[in-house]
Amino acid sequence: MALLEATNITKIFGGLVAVNDVTFTVEPGSIVSVIGPNGAGKTTFFNVLTGIYKPDKGRVVFAGQDITGWRSDQIAALGMRRTFQNIRLFGNMTVLENVLIGMHVHLHASIWSIIFRGRTMVREEAKARNKALELLSFVGIADKRDELAKNLPYGDQRRLEIARAMAGDPKIILLDEPTAGMNPHETAEATQLIRRLRDERGITVILIEHDMRLVMSISERISVLDYGSKIAEGDVQAIRTNPRVIEAYLGKGAAGQAA
């Protein structure tokens, strides 16, 4: 059974059809990419999946539950986490605290336990801290745990965002341009990290990405959006040779020349 199934998703802003009748399925344990030119509706599509926007039409089924119209936090609690295109960390909190925030849904200490420093609360906090540290070393920034998130270098901020997303024990992580603004070396490291997410942690990954080398090397399936519609879907080879995809990226006529 598919882990995530979005059927006939449409999202309209005023007169603009940002996402137009897109159907999209993700199998558990896979790495899939959503690509397309700027303004193709990729991020909007992510926002619909994660509940930031409600779709005007269509249904989203995740982990066997119809989550259409759910609030963002409910969807996140069910196990769908994301990162943001323009990094949204809690800049004035420490690196460790950022990861602890990601764990919020798994912490249950009651208000009484907090006020009276109950054993459940103390134990839970200690456990959460250990887990957060483990996640930070997984992404390779454990030594920076007490720094403020905003003082991290750019690449580490991306890593921290991934660690924060992992903190909720998600079934799926949506990465919105995780290598934007990175140099080739950093991109290679990020690629490695994304692969490890799936291989070592079994987390399904959906990726929005512009770096074609990354997309082609890592994805098992690729969906292509253009002007809000899905124009192609398939494995790497199929997408690479698809004339409509080449046309969308390079303009009319290019497809003919390439063929």
Added chain:
Amino acid sequence: MTTSTSSQSLWQRVTAPLSSGPAAYGFLALYVLACSVLLLTNPRTELSTDIVFVLFMLSMLVAYRSRVAGWFKVVLGVVALGVVLPYFGTLNPFYIDVATQAGIFTALALGLNVVVGFAGLLDLGYVAFFAVGAYAWGIFSTPQISEINPAWGPVDPVMFYPFLIIGLILGLITGVLLGLPVLRLRGDYLAIVTLGFGEVIRVVANNLDRPINITNGSQGIRAIERPPLIIVDQIRNLGIVADDNRLYQLFFYYLVLIIVLLTVIVVARLKHSRIGRAWEAIREDEVAAVAQGIPRVRMKLMAFAIGASFAGVMGVVFASKQLFINPPTFDLLRSINILAMVILGGMGSIPGAMLGAIIVTMLDLQILPRIAAVLREAQAAGAPIPRQFDPTQYQRLLFGLLLVVMMIFRPEGLWPDERRREEQHEVEIADEELEADKAAK
């Protein structure tokens, strides 16, 4: 910027040796001792005593910040607040009353700090929750209750103690009731709605004398009961002669002190818990916080309700201490005053809110009236101040000026939360970079 860093380092150079190591113990002990001696040897009501009194209160916050052993802080606190201050209060009852008021407002500022400082929700009607607690005890402890239903009589004064809990619950419920519909609003809109709510509560209290007389309208409620003093006979047996009023002053002082202590503990623990972290995350970036699974409205509601419950408890204490409440006691100015305490001290900072509450209360009750009195004396003695100028009328002006100056020179507050200070400086640095860019062009 450069001037502020160099003055800071100078400040640090002076305070660093005194804030840790054996010197800190000596310094603190000496500080508290000096203030105590000055207070106890000169218990008259005048400006110099005011200043020493403020310094005395400040010593507690200095001790809190110094790097000395916990037991030493506790000993200092118990000696200063538990022994010296009450004893001084028996010499000059005016000051124990000021200290009690400062305590009441400290608890209120701490409560509002949860809402405004931790969760970032601007609440301009906070005093409404205070009013709810005060009216609850006011109505139930006096014959006012019989106006609602002649079959009911006032409750036994000993019910004051359970009513502290009832006040808390009432504050909580009111907080949730107000919060539910409005917490979807953000920023300015929320501020306006809470402002309206605060006024609504006051106007309701003012007009709920018809058709059924519940609040006794603008005349307020008089002769509110005080709880029976439990250990009064034992004290008398010790041979201490004290009239009831003096004893009640001490009673309320200690009661408020205990409640403030509990409030500080609760607020500090909340701040460093999953709940406090969630509030901070919401304050920093709501969208990102929600994407981590934090239920936005629920967490905000929690902040609102917890803040309100502190006000509810203090309302009960306040009504019983003042013996009389009426609607103007709970006007907008009161809310603004509490907010000023939080902002003056430093939003989100627990010692900041306490410091702000103490300073504003002192200014209000002691220092500003005293300055006005001094000016009036000078006027009478023939100083060149025009006769039309009435210094007492200008107290609020002075207070306002003080706030303006504070916000210009120290926008992060007197004792900011470490993180908040960073936020402020970020803005400053960004501003400077802009300026530098302009200059380069």
